[in-house]
Amino acid sequence: xxxxxxxxxxxxxxxxQSMTLQCAQDMNHNSMYWYRQDPGMGLRLIYYSASEGxxxxxxxxxxxxxxxxxxxxxxxxxxxxxxxxxSVYFCASSDFGAYxxxxxxxxxxxxxxxxx
Amino acid sequence: xxxxxxxxxxxxxxEEAFLTINCTYTATGYPSLFWYVQYPGEGxxxxxxxxxxxxxxxNKGFEATYRKETTSFHLEKGSVQVSDSAVYFCALRGIxxxxxxxxxxxxxxxxxxxx
Numbered sequence: 001x002x003x004x005x006x007x008x009x010x011x012x013x014x015x016x017q018s019m020t021l022q023c024a025q026d027m028n029h030n031s032m033y034w035y036r037q038d039p040g041m042g043l044r045l046i047y048y049s050a051s052e053g054x055x056x057x058x059x060x061x062x063x064x065x066x067x068x069x070x071x072x073x074x075x076x077x078x079x080x081x082x083x084x085x086x087s088v089y090f091c092a093s094s095d096f097g098a099y100x101x102x103x104x105x106x107x108x109x110x111x112x113x114x115x116x
Numbered sequence: 117x118x119x120x121x122x123x124x125x126x127x128x129x130x131e132e133a134f135l136t137i138n139c140t141y142t143a144t145g146y147p148s149l150f151w152y153v154q155y156p157g158e159g160x161x162x163x164x165x166x167x168x169x170x171x172x173x174x175n176k177g178f179e180a181t182y183r184k185e186t187t188s189f190h191l192e193k194g195s196v197q198v199s200d201s202a203v204y205f206c207a208l209r210g211i212x213x214x215x216x217x218x219x220x221x222x223x224x225x226x227x228x229x230x231x
Binding site: 004040041043045090092099100101104105106107108109 | 158165205218
């Protein structure tokens with residue numbers, strides 16, 4: 001049982017380049033999330049998918065797109081990377097969607113992205 | 117809107133010292149409260165949670181009590197170990213205006229424990 005996996009672990013991009021961060025979970029969870037972690041700011045939600053076939057914007061969606069490919073996989077795409085997108089990106093999943101008050105989230109190990 | 121404020125780090129302690137990391141929150145309604153821990157190079161993992169006032173969450177020697185009167189959820193451990201060195205995040209899960217729930221994380225507090 002691998003839990004939540006993310007690829008790649010590290011990536012360096014030049015301004016304007018594009019890339020896709022991959023995330024997969026093997027816990028049969030309905031909901032999946034993408035966060036970014038910046039020093040002193042905690043985790044900020046970029047996009048989430050409450051269930052297969054749905055996606056919604058979070059707190060900081062500008063410059064990103066997502067695809068919920070199937071129940072297991074949720075990818076994050078940067079179409080034209082900018083230095084402000086330098087961050088650590090975490091994917092997470094949870095068993096129940098947005099309608100459960102005590103919902104625990106399970107996190108992947110993160111992708112450290114640098115945009116030059 | 118809802119928010120979480122936790123003490124700034126880093127916190128540096130010697131092994132076997134007592135740990136307190138303060139966390140206060142602002143929320144409408146009755147949120148659930150969580151502490152997550154992030155070890156170096158890893159993602160966050162749930163440490164403990166409490167879902168209603170006066171509940172105490174506990175795990176691995178860590179404890180936190182949901183105090184509605186002071187809107188606090190302070191993390192404590194009686195005797196820290198070097199292996200507790202990590203970043204600790206306080207979080208709340210509260211209702212949003214769409215009728216669903218969302219999780220809000222604090223900025224995190226880094227703990228260093230010296231042998």
